[in-house]
Amino acid sequence: DAMVIQNPRYQVTQFGKPVTLSCSQTLNHNVMYWYQQKSSQAPKLLFHYYDKDFNNEADTPDNFQSRRPNTSFCFLDIRSPGLGDAAMYLCATSWTGYSNQPQHFGDGTRLSIL
Amino acid sequence: GQQVMQIPQYQHVQEGEDFTTYCNSSTTLSNIQWYKQRPGGHPVFLIQLVKSGEVKKQKRLTFQFGEAKKNSSLHITATQTTDVGTYFCAGRRTGTASKLTFGTGTRLQVTL
Numbered sequence: 001d002a003m004v005i006q007n008p009r010y011q012v013t014q015f016g017k018p019v020t021l022s023c024s025q026t027l028n029h030n031v032m033y034w035y036q037q038k039s040s041q042a043p044k045l046l047f048h049y050y051d052k053d054f055n056n057e058a059d060t061p062d063n064f065q066s067r068r069p070n071t072s073f074c075f076l077d078i079r080s081p082g083l084g085d086a087a088m089y090l091c092a093t094s095w096t097g098y099s100n101q102p103q104h105f106g107d108g109t110r111l112s113i114l
Numbered sequence: 115g116q117q118v119m120q121i122p123q124y125q126h127v128q129e130g131e132d133f134t135t136y137c138n139s140s141t142t143l144s145n146i147q148w149y150k151q152r153p154g155g156h157p158v159f160l161i162q163l164v165k166s167g168e169v170k171k172q173k174r175l176t177f178q179f180g181e182a183k184k185n186s187s188l189h190i191t192a193t194q195t196t197d198v199g200t201y202f203c204a205g206r207r208t209g210t211a212s213k214l215t216f217g218t219g220t221r222l223q224v225t226l
Contacts, residue, residue, distance in 0.1 A: 041219075
């Protein structure tokens with residue numbers, strides 16, 4: 001089945017140690033999103049790619065970066081994770097960037113910081 | 115900025131009871147989407163409403179979009195334990211290219 005796949009499901013890293021989360025999709029969607037979701041909160045958009053065009057949210061910390069080497073893959077890099085970055089990170093895709101398109105989410109990566 | 119609030123934040127019902135969550139935006143929306151997130155899971159798209167006053171049904175779920183396109187509701191008739199999860203609305207402000215903004219969510223717990 002076509003889907004959005006995130007690896008790993010659980011990631012533990014040390015305070016200040018760079019970490020990369022990955023997302024792949026077989027839907028051939030143009031747009032890929034990264035959300036941060038903390039416990040009992042709504043998903044918070046960090047940034048998204050429309051094809052190769054990167055769109056950062058104004059309040060996304062510089063500590064968070066993203067790469068999209070091709071249509072299928074997108075990465076979230078956290079350069080120096082702090083305790084406050086512990087959260088579920090969700091990748092999502094949509095056919096276009098217009099908000100009338102449903103977003104398809106992966107299972108997420110739960111990041112813990114030691 | 116745009117704010118999308120949902121009430122209640124949490125509701126606990128017995129199986130068979132009805133449930134409603136309300137979604138209110140500070141700005142007019144071009145459309146509203148609803149997602150369900152099971153505990154430990156990811157958001158799953160349920161439905162989209164576009165027209166003012168629109169009503170859509172999916173089995174026991176009824177979705178409404180307000181006449182002013184600033185609010186929406188999701189009503190579940192005769193809840194089942196499989197309805198457990200958090201329900202999020204998400205919308206985009208009319209006339210902008212801004213992102214989809216998720217509501218604060220309503221967590222539904224259903225017990226036998």
